[in-house]
Amino acid sequence: MPDGAQKTVQILELNAYGGDPQSREQSPLLKRRLRNAGASSVLFYREPIEMVSGSGAWMVAANGKRYLDFYNNVPSVGHCHPHVVAAVADQMARLNINTRYLNARVDDYLDRLKSTFPSALSNVVLTCSGSEANDIAMRVAIAATEKRGFIVAENAYHGNTAWVTEISPAALKKRTLPDHVIAIPAPASGPLAGKNFAASVERAISELTARGHGLAALICDSIFSSDGIFADPAGFLKEAVEKTREAGGLYIADEVQPGFARSGDSFWGFGRHGVEPDIVTMGKPIGNGFPMAGMATRPDLLERFCREVGYFNTFGGNPVAAAAGMAVLEVIESEGLQENARKIGGYLKSRLEDVERTTSGIGEVRGAGLFVGVDICSDGRPDAKKTSDVINKLKDKGILVGAAGLFANTLKLRPPLCLTQSEADIFADALRDALST
Known part of the structure; x- marks a missing residue:
């Protein structure tokens, strides 16, 4: 500062x-x-x-x-991209229904989306907003680790459900962060960015342990959008992710803003840093304006969450959303x-x-x-x-x-x-x- x-x-x-x-x-x-x-x-x-x-x-x-x-x-x-518009209109004219019915268009999209991720992230939950995706990611992390502590960047924004607002310092006007959330400085540019950020993560882990919460996850978007956009040097997240996993926590990559080829070097922001997340959340550009989002994770983590609570999303993963999402992936590749x-x-x-x-x-x-x-x-x-x-x-x-x-x-x-x-x-x-x- x-x-x-x-x-x-x-x-x-x-x-x-x-x-x-x-x-x-x-x-x-x-x-x-x-x-x-x-x-x-x-x-x-x-x-x-x-x-x-x-x-x-x-x-x-x-x-x-x-x-x-x-x-x-x-x-x-691009606004109103004709390929996306045509795909959405075509599917809307055929059928739109919830995910309790089989529909090939949905699974064609999921297979195409999964091909962009590390192979371990083979389960996807589709939602309607990035807020929902991050909400589920937090709940999955808690179920997997049996801990409740979260580490975020000091001006992060991850969404607006009740859970996610608690880990979004940028959204809070008068409230302070709850006891189970610790905000740390975003990694400033320079050769020591990774080392300093990892040291902040390590201190936060110790504090969460002292408070009796333990560490469920480090959640950050890989370009620190709300903190002012910190991208370099590529790879600076590695050491912080290692410290997180050594403490038994998960790394949640919030790709709602930096994902879908925006960084140029990699399709996903985390790819620039050479790390593999335990959970990836997506939103905003995923449907080029159609309201959809998602969370990708390992099957063992999702199974642990679903063992404790039933989850269903009425509109998440509907065929029209799948058509929009597939069209976006096709445009990114073809153009x-x-x-x-x-x-x-x-x-x-x-x-x-x-x-x-x-x-x-x-x-x-x-x-x-x-x-x-x-x-x-x-x-x-x-x-x-x-x-x-x-x-x-x-x-x-x-x-x-x-x-x-x-x-x-x-x-x-x-x-x-x-x-x-x-x-x-x-x-x-x-x-x-x-x-x-």
Whole structure:
């Protein structure tokens, strides 16, 4: 943590619309949303946008303005990709039912998905959201280890069920973490990242043991998305995973954000680190906008969990979800999107490093593939307000980004995997302009 720096704002609050609900300047649609959703409404930007369509890396607002989407990694193969749309429409017109019936499309998808994992992870539970997937992963870990302690990164976000909120420091406004959860610093960039992170894990294990909880699992996403995107050096997770297993705990790889070829070097984020998880959770890009998610694990771990409790998900793993998921895998392969993420992501990062060298206001550029973090600073210190200003300046220029990081000062860039070099240039040039005005 930089000297004198403080965690000043919750990430969702930084990205969110915070206008007066009684303002007369609000559009009729904005008033309806706030009236309908109440306090749970989260809308982006100081002036929320009404979106009506999308294609590739672009979305179009109701007023006709086009926006380059560098934020929303859910439609990861491109907004409204025609192959995904056709697959979903075709299956919806045939049959959609729960998993208590056999359907070849579901198992064709599961076999294809499993081919991307280490062979030991041969059981998959499909769900509707990453939150559900992480909830089940936690329960599997507790059943397997008979312990209740969890280690997470200090600004992690893993979802919003009751269980998962407890291991999501980024989601907590006034509450503190419960006694069975310990948050540790994310691994800072540099050659000692792995050693320091492993030492933090080891201290947390000792503390959980002293508290009487023991260690159920270390859960982290392999690029530390909410902590500000920490990707390098590749391999830094190895020692921490070893310490976890020596203590009898499991390693849960939360791939909800970094998975599905986004890092470029590997299909899964954990692959960059040369580690094999005990459990992998997936969501967001898995269906390119169709609500689906999943958890992959070893059969022995899943059997132990199911021995104690029955589990069934009405909508998880339905044939339409399987059609969407299969179409996403097909597009990633047929269009070479993992290689595109590596190539265009490297180009984007080099352009951003040029901006860093030639303008003031950037502290560091980090990331892998098309998952990049850009720290916004003033006089070398994290500046959340300036970050918010930059986000809204970019929005005015027709570019969408969000923020992350312990100090809410990291631009979080996750454009669709189909991003082109010219679109990367559009963003880099716009960021330079936003920092110069």
